Amino acid sequence: MLSTTERTRLGRAADRAGTETADLYAILDAGLVCHLGVVRPDGAPMVVPTGYGRIGDTLYLHGSTGARSLRLDGEVCVTVTHLDGIVLARSAFHHSLNYRSAMVYGAPRKVTDPDERLAGLRAITEQLAPGQWDAVRAPDRKELAATLVLALPLTEASVKVRTGPPVDDEDDYALPLWAGVLPLRTSYGAPRPDPLLAAPYPVPSHIADRVHPSVPTGD
Amino acid sequence: MLSTTERTRLGRAADRAGTETADLYAILDAGLVCHLGVVRPDGAPMVVPTGYGRIGDTLYLHGSTGARSLRLDGEVCVTVTHLDGIVLARSAFHHSLNYRSAMVYGAPRKVTDPDERLAGLRAITEQLAPGQWDAVRAPDRKELAATLVLALPLTEASVKVRTGPPVDDEDDYALPLWAGVLPLRTSYGAPRPDPLLAAPYPVPSHIADRVHPSVPTGD
Numbered sequence: 001m002l003s004t005t006e007r008t009r010l011g012r013a014a015d016r017a018g019t020e021t022a023d024l025y026a027i028l029d030a031g032l033v034c035h036l037g038v039v040r041p042d043g044a045p046m047v048v049p050t051g052y053g054r055i056g057d058t059l060y061l062h063g064s065t066g067a068r069s070l071r072l073d074g075e076v077c078v079t080v081t082h083l084d085g086i087v088l089a090r091s092a093f094h095h096s097l098n099y100r101s102a103m104v105y106g107a108p109r110k111v112t113d114p115d116e117r118l119a120g121l122r123a124i125t126e127q128l129a130p131g132q133w134d135a136v137r138a139p140d141r142k143e144l145a146a147t148l149v150l151a152l153p154l155t156e157a158s159v160k161v162r163t164g165p166p167v168d169d170e171d172d173y174a175l176p177l178w179a180g181v182l183p184l185r186t187s188y189g190a191p192r193p194d195p196l197l198a199a200p201y202p203v204p205s206h207i208a209d210r211v212h213p214s215v216p217t218g219d
Numbered sequence: 220m221l222s223t224t225e226r227t228r229l230g231r232a233a234d235r236a237g238t239e240t241a242d243l244y245a246i247l248d249a250g251l252v253c254h255l256g257v258v259r260p261d262g263a264p265m266v267v268p269t270g271y272g273r274i275g276d277t278l279y280l281h282g283s284t285g286a287r288s289l290r291l292d293g294e295v296c297v298t299v300t301h302l303d304g305i306v307l308a309r310s311a312f313h314h315s316l317n318y319r320s321a322m323v324y325g326a327p328r329k330v331t332d333p334d335e336r337l338a339g340l341r342a343i344t345e346q347l348a349p350g351q352w353d354a355v356r357a358p359d360r361k362e363l364a365a366t367l368v369l370a371l372p373l374t375e376a377s378v379k380v381r382t383g384p385p386v387d388d389e390d391d392y393a394l395p396l397w398a399g400v401l402p403l404r405t406s407y408g409a410p411r412p413d414p415l416l417a418a419p420y421p422v423p424s425h426i427a428d429r430v431h432p433s434v435p436t437g438d
Contacts, residue, residue: 032302032403033316035254037264044294045264047256049320075263083251085411088426091356092344093366097252101268125311129401137310137391147312165413172356178420182348182429183408184251192304194384194398201397207307210401 021057023159027102028054028080032128036061037077052078053123059104059152060111060120065145078104078152085181089166090173096162098181104157108150120149131206187212240276242378246321247273247299251347255280256296271297272342278323278371279330279339284364297323297371304400308385309392315381317400323376327369339368350425406431 033049040046053060059078085098111117121144122133139147166179188211191203252268259265272279278297304317330336340363341352358366385398407430410422 032305033300033318035256035266035268035298035300037254037256037266037296039258039262039264043258044324045256045258045266045296046324047254047264047266047296047298047322049254049298049300049318051316077256077264077266079254079266079268081252081254081268085408086251086348088348088351088410089355091358091362092340092352093356093358093362095344095348095351095355097270097347099252099268103266105263121311125314128305128316129307129314132307132314133311136308136314136396137394139310139312143310143312165411165415173415174417175356176417176420177355178422178426179413179416180422181411181413182426183411185406185408187404187406188305189402189404191307192384192400192402194400196384196392197398198393198395201395203397203399207397207401 020159021154023161024102024104024154024157025054027082027100027159028052028059028104028154029127030082030100031080034061034078034080037079039074051124051128052080053120053125053127054154055119055123057154059154060123061108061150061152062121062124063148063150065148073107075105075107076152083184084163085183087162087166087181088179090168090175090177090179094166094168094172096166098162098164099160101160102157103160104152104154106152106156108152111149111151114144116151117144117147117149120151121147129207131204135204135206239378240373242380243321243323243373243376244273246301246319246378247271247278247323247373248346249301249319250299253280253297253299256298258293270343270347271299272339272344272346273373274338274342276373278373279342280327280369280371281340281343282367282369284367292326294324294326295371302403303382304402306381306385306400307398309387309394309396309398313385313387313391315385317381317383318379320379321376322379323371323373325371325375327371330368330370333363335370336363336366336368339370340366348426350423354423354425 034052035047036050037045037047081101083097083099087096087098089095111120125133191207253271254266255269256264256266300320302316302318306315306317308314330339344352410426
């Protein structure tokens with residue numbers, strides 16, 4: 001179980017809240033980017049999409065040592081959201097989304113240990129492109145020096161999930177209206193080779209295998 | 220042109236920054252949810268996925284009058300991100316994403332005018348489900364009273380876009396490696412009727428027409 005603190009106790013949607021670590025990890029592991037929230041020196045929030053990776057109970061983030069958002073010290077909020085469907089109700093008020101969302105809070109630690117830095121960067125690359133880390137050129141000394149690696153413990157987090165059909169007001173179920181869910185799918189298209197390939201190398205199987213021949217619908 | 224302020228002048232990716240209003244509107248109009256960043260009373264950031272809608276140069280957000288995130292006064296950051304492809308480079312360091320992202324900053328105004336409240340809610344519903352507002356039951360007095368509508372002017376915003384193949388280090392182009400882009404697609408599956416439909420109503424065309432018979436790949 002995740003620790004529940006004031007800000008992870010969900011106010012309005014307690015029925016959608018889960019606190020199981022397995023749910024949190026599943027949502028994080030299925031994502032490509034997070035939305036990282038920081039507070040700027042002027043006190044205003046800033047939300048940027050960025051890559052991440054997970055090793056056990058630690059979330060890794062990276063950035064350029066010159067980048068503004070990750071240079072900021074202090075608390076962050078990392079949110080990963082999957083949209084699963086548009087919930088079409090019989091009333092405008094009850095329209096919604098089916099989704100899975102994870103929010104992680106904390107003050108990231110700057111990673112200085114060389115092995116952990118490399119492991120964190122590997123996790124971030126593999127999150128986006130599984131199998132690539134071992135297939136491509138590893139970071140060199142100069143690249144590593146230009147890269148900031150941050151570690152955020154997955155101890156203060158919350159999960160919100162909505163599934164299923166619309167929930168309409170009792171009286172509205174008699175309305176002569178279609179209602180239901182329009183499922184959302186994310187899929188991969190055919191890989192596009194870099195025009196500057198040195199030779200017509202085939203697409204590696206760890207990339208080609210991510211492309212499904214067709215997108216299943218209606219299940 | 221959008222006004223450029225300190226926080227919309229992008230530090231690290233000036234070459235990816237656009238300031239054209241049309242780009243901003245296109246990115247916002249193509250989205251389903253934004254990630255809303257606020258600063259909590261304890262000073263920590265919070266990022267929540269939420270619906271939105273646009274009318275002209277105003278972005279509308281809504282929430283429950285009892286919800287925590289939108290009860291907060293002050294500055295917000297609204298970020299909408301579309302992921303278009305995974306950029307697979309010849310080195311781990313140059314892996315990236317093709318994406319379109321819009322960030323809007325400002326202090327939202329609480330909408331009190333009844334007509335503007337209704338127009339804002341209509342825009343938010345239509346953003347998620349075009350054609351539904353006129354097809355379903357409109358909000359009643361009680362639902363309107365429970366709904367907070369906020370307006371954010373689209374005057375302080377930034378756009379970031381990455382397209383195209385990986386950009387590798389000069390020496391790495393000679394490596395015997397495939398490189399390129401794995402395109403990402405979001406599509407709709409077959410609509411799932413609510414099991415509690417009062418009768419076997421057909422799926423309305425404004426919903427059915429969103430489903431493409433197949434997902435194009437490789438273009």
